[in-house]
Amino acid sequence: xxxxxxxxxxxxxxxxxxxxxxxxxxxxxxxxxxxxxxxxxxxxxxxxxxxxxxxxxxxxxxxxxxxxxxxxxxxxxxxxxxxxxxxxxxxxxxxxxxxxxxxxxxxxxxxxxxxxxxxxxxxxxxxxxxxxxxxxxxxxxxxxxxxxxxxxxxxxxxxxxxxxxxxxxxxxxxxxxxxxxxxxxxxxxxxxxxxxxxxxxxxxxxxxxxxxxxxxxxxxxxxxxxxxxxxxxxxxxxxxxxxxxxxxxxxxxxxxxxxxxxxxxxxxxxxxxxxxxxxxxxxxxxxxxxxxxxxxxxxxxxxxxxxxxxxxxxxxxxxxxxxxxxxxxxxxxxxx
Numbered sequence: 001x002x003x004x005x006x007x008x009x010x011x012x013x014x015x016x017x018x019x020x021x022x023x024x025x026x027x028x029x030x031x032x033x034x035x036x037x038x039x040x041x042x043x044x045x046x047x048x049x050x051x052x053x054x055x056x057x058x059x060x061x062x063x064x065x066x067x068x069x070x071x072x073x074x075x076x077x078x079x080x081x082x083x084x085x086x087x088x089x090x091x092x093x094x095x096x097x098x099x100x101x102x103x104x105x106x107x108x109x110x111x112x113x114x115x116x117x118x119x120x121x122x123x124x125x126x127x128x129x130x131x132x133x134x135x136x137x138x139x140x141x142x143x144x145x146x147x148x149x150x151x152x153x154x155x156x157x158x159x160x161x162x163x164x165x166x167x168x169x170x171x172x173x174x175x176x177x178x179x180x181x182x183x184x185x186x187x188x189x190x191x192x193x194x195x196x197x198x199x200x201x202x203x204x205x206x207x208x209x210x211x212x213x214x215x216x217x218x219x220x221x222x223x224x225x226x227x228x229x230x231x232x233x234x235x236x237x238x239x240x241x242x243x244x245x246x247x248x249x250x251x252x253x254x255x256x257x258x259x260x261x262x263x264x265x266x267x268x269x270x271x272x273x274x275x276x277x278x279x280x281x282x283x284x285x286x287x288x289x290x291x292x293x294x295x296x297x298x299x300x301x302x303x304x305x306x307x308x309x310x311x312x313x314x315x316x317x318x319x320x321x322x323x324x325x326x327x328x329x330x331x332x333x334x335x336x
Contacts, residue, residue, distance in 0.1 A: 005182040007231035008207050011248040014234075017329055020242045026285045026321045027329075028066060028312070029153060029257070031110060033291045034073040038085040040094070048094045053294050056306040061104045064313035067323040070291070071110035071153045072135055079115050087138040098143035106325060107139050107147055109167075111155030117196060121158040121226045122203040125166040128159070132170055151326035152176065153257060158226035160205045164250045174244065174330040177228035177254040179235040180211040185224075193219050200224045215258075216266045228254055240282035242329055253330040257286045264289040264308045272308055273315070280319050284329070287312055 036053045045051060049058045060066035075086040098105070111119050112131050120128060139148045152167050153176040159167075167175065189197035191210065200208055205226070213223040227250075230238070234245050235256055244255040262275045264287060279285055289309070293302040302308075316323065 005184055005209055008227050008229045009245055009247045013246045014237050014243055015246045016243040024283050024321045025324045026316045027324055027326050028287045029069040030289045030291055031071045033070040034076055035295055037090050041090050048097050056309055060309050060313040064317040065323050066313045067104040067325055069106045069108050069149050069326055071108045073110055074112045074131055074135055077114040090142045092142045095144050098147050102147045106149040108149035109135055109152050118156045118158060118199040118224055120154045120163050121208055121224055122205045123160050123163050125162040128163040128166045158224055159228045161207050161227035164227050164252050168250055168252045173327045174253045174255055175228055176257045177230055178225045179230040179256040182209045182211050185210050192222055196224055230256055240284055242284050261285040261287045265293045269304055269308055269311055272311060276315050
């Protein structure tokens with residue numbers, strides 16, 4: 001049996017933003033965003049909200065106060081065909097609209113592209129910064145200042161310790177992390193799906209390990225984790241609340257964002273409603289989604305994609321929640 005490991009973040013404080021106390025809030029982010037920007041660049045609509053994906057988000061903002069962070073790929077992936085598009089191809093023609101919407105719509109760091117899985121788990125600082133810097137540079141070019149998010153959701157979540165330090169050096173305030181009991185990797189590649197063991201092994205960092213994921217996707221219950229990982233005790237102290245873990249070693253603030261609130265692309269509308277009703281009354285809920293399920297030519301297209309965003313937003317508004325950005329949780333932090 002694999003030996004259990006202690007928490008990777010061992011010198012820490014539990015912190016909370018006092019300006020949020022006594023309120024109820026929700027956040028929403030959508031990972032893997034690139035196809036919407038590709039479509040806008042190629043079709044040149046009169047408005048960015050002429051694209052139905054962004055129109056869906058704007059409607060939920062206007063009706064229910066939705067705020068959202070779209071986490072970006074730098075480029076489309078060759079997995080879907082040789083038709084490369086990068087953020088450098090996004091025109092600056094719509095900068096005024098991005099600026100006018102920055103109080104509810106942000107763009108954030110995610111990954112170079114969709115594949116491989118676990119891109120950051122053993123990445124060196126230079127590799128992390130090469131993608132972060134080019135994504136931020138292009139967003140500031142086509143959308144202006146203040147649109148690029150100061151919260152980071154790395155693709156597949158795990159990040160190396162040097163990668164965490166690199167993001168901190170660029171002003172990232174809050175970062176997604178995995179959570180659960182860590183266990184050692186023994187070299188048995190069958191313990192991870194999809195060839196993920198080879199991702200764990202390649203350029204392996206000492207903090208890289210295994211954990212059991214709490215997920216509706218049974219295929220990835222056995223997962224790899226990096227430095228940005230919380231122990232069960234750290235998770236218990238911060239889940240569904242404004243509290244988070246401040247790491248005294250790297251200076252980064254960590255919060256488990258794929259928590260109890262539904263990941264929209266993994267549920268249908270009735271399940272979304274039922275699962276969200278169980279959480280009403282918690283002070284902070286974080287919902288998430290993935291862009292590709294919106295598109296009809298995607299193999300796993302979901303026709304109720306827009307409906308689920310509207311239902312989630314309406315439920316939050318009707319139950320006294322206001323939407324905040326992920327980074328707002330750590331905006332004015334002080335030790336508890």
